[in-house]
Amino acid sequence: MASNTMYSNPPCAACKFLRRKCLTGCIFAPYFPPEEPTKFANVHKIFGSSNVSKLLNEILPHQREDAVNSLAYEADARLKDPVYGCVGAISVLQRQVVHLQRELDAVNADLMRYSKGKNYGRGGSSLDTNTGICVAYNPYQWINNPASDNAGIGGDGGR
Amino acid sequence: MASNTMYSNPPCAACKFLRRKCLTGCIFAPYFPPEEPTKFANVHKIFGSSNVSKLLNEILPHQREDAVNSLAYEADARLKDPVYGCVGAISVLQRQVVHLQRELDAVNADLMRYSKGKNYGRGGSSLDTNTGICVAYNPYQWINNPASDNAGIGGDGGR
Numbered sequence: 001m002a003s004n005t006m007y008s009n010p011p012c013a014a015c016k017f018l019r020r021k022c023l024t025g026c027i028f029a030p031y032f033p034p035e036e037p038t039k040f041a042n043v044h045k046i047f048g049s050s051n052v053s054k055l056l057n058e059i060l061p062h063q064r065e066d067a068v069n070s071l072a073y074e075a076d077a078r079l080k081d082p083v084y085g086c087v088g089a090i091s092v093l094q095r096q097v098v099h100l101q102r103e104l105d106a107v108n109a110d111l112m113r114y115s116k117g118k119n120y121g122r123g124g125s126s127l128d129t130n131t132g133i134c135v136a137y138n139p140y141q142w143i144n145n146p147a148s149d150n151a152g153i154g155g156d157g158g159r
Numbered sequence: 160m161a162s163n164t165m166y167s168n169p170p171c172a173a174c175k176f177l178r179r180k181c182l183t184g185c186i187f188a189p190y191f192p193p194e195e196p197t198k199f200a201n202v203h204k205i206f207g208s209s210n211v212s213k214l215l216n217e218i219l220p221h222q223r224e225d226a227v228n229s230l231a232y233e234a235d236a237r238l239k240d241p242v243y244g245c246v247g248a249i250s251v252l253q254r255q256v257v258h259l260q261r262e263l264d265a266v267n268a269d270l271m272r273y274s275k276g277k278n279y280g281r282g283g284s285s286l287d288t289n290t291g292i293c294v295a296y297n298p299y300q301w302i303n304n305p306a307s308d309n310a311g312i313g314g315d316g317g318r
Contacts, residue, residue, distance in 0.1 A: 048207040055241055063242045070246035074233060082214055083222045086245060087229035093252035100259035107266045114273040 013040040018049060027056050031068035039072050046075040172199040177208060186215050190227035198231050205234040 008015070011022030012029035017040050022029060028049075032040040043052055052071060056064050077086035084091070167174075170181030171188035176199050181188060187208075191199040202211055211230060215223050236245035243250070 046206065046210065048210060051205065051207060055237075059241050067242045070243045073246050074244060078214075082218050083226045084229045085233060086249060087232050090245060090248055090252065093249065093256060096256050097252060097259065100256065100263060104259060104263050104266060107263060107270060111266060111270050111273065114270065 010034045013037045014044075014049065017041060017044060027053055031056075031065060042075040042079055043068070043071050046078050047071060169193045172196045173203075173208060176200060176203060186212055190215075190224060201234040201238055202227070202230050205237050206230060 006024035008022040008024065008026065008029055010016070011020075011034065012026055013032040013034050013036055014028035015022035015026060016034060017037065028040070032043075040049075043049075047055075052068075055071075056067065059067055074086050077089065081088050165183035167181040167183065167185065167188055169175070170179075170193065171185055172191040172193050172195055173187035174181035174185060175193060176196065187199070191202075199208075202208075206214075211227075214230075215226065218226055233245050236248065240247050
């Protein structure tokens with residue numbers, strides 16, 4: 001007697017980890033192949049499989065691969081740095097942007113002096129001199145202090 | 160008869176959300192005050208309160224405020240952009256760094272020409288011409304393609 005239910009063999013990394021049957025149409029299977037067990041284990045440890053499954057079901061199928069990869073990236077970063085996770089990378093990059101923009105402004109100023117008022121100077125992003133944030137690119141305005149020594153994220157932790 | 164158990168009144172945002180008594184020493188209370196209910200709700204929705212509690216217990220007390228703020232930042236970014244979350248911000252910043260480094264290299268080259276071999280030119284980060292990544296700063300080497308149109312994160316999604 002043939003069964004109407006089809007199983008993946010071998011099961012995907014998620015179903016193997018969760019010790020359940022990997023049914024055809026499993027939401028995890030295309031993104032968590034059996035040969036990458038750590039990818040699911042990390043995502044599960046940080047976000048929980050139920051939250052990941054919910055998120056994948058709320059977005060379009062063609063977006064799911066990118067979503068899983070970004071979750072895996074965040075999970076890996078949080079396991080490496082439990083305090084800042086990938087927000088630490090954002091802070092480093094923001095400081096780098098501020099540093100490069102200042103360098104660029106300085107070199108442009110030097111070039112201006114060399115060219116003696118010939119209106120020479122390259123464009124680029126504009127640095128907000130009040131905040132030190134490169135306003136044209138800053139994706140989250142509330143990362144408001146990239147020049148400080150900590151992660152530069154907002155909020156006072158309620159203390 | 161006095162009780163040995165002390166409660167916070169009002170309860171912290173986490174205990175109120177989870178509908179439980181907020182005991183003295185509650186791991187969430189210092190970071191999730193009652194007047195910021197959304198902060199906990201977002202973190203709980205993305206990471207789950209059990210994972211957050213586990214993480215806070217695994218790090219030192221003086222690191223917890225930063226950890227909660229970075230989790231809140233990630234959660235907020237994921238709610239705004241379910242596909243890329245804060246990895247989208249990393250990708251934008253990486254592209255910005257590559258763009259600024261190229262600008263800086265070009266302006267430095269112009270300056271060199273002006274100064275006619277006087278060994279003039281500013282320093283700055285070095286751009287790896289093979290990968291396009293500013294190698295001195297890149298915090299996660301496996302964000303390997305910042306110049307592409309997608310989030311630039313690694314992994315093939317197992318397809």
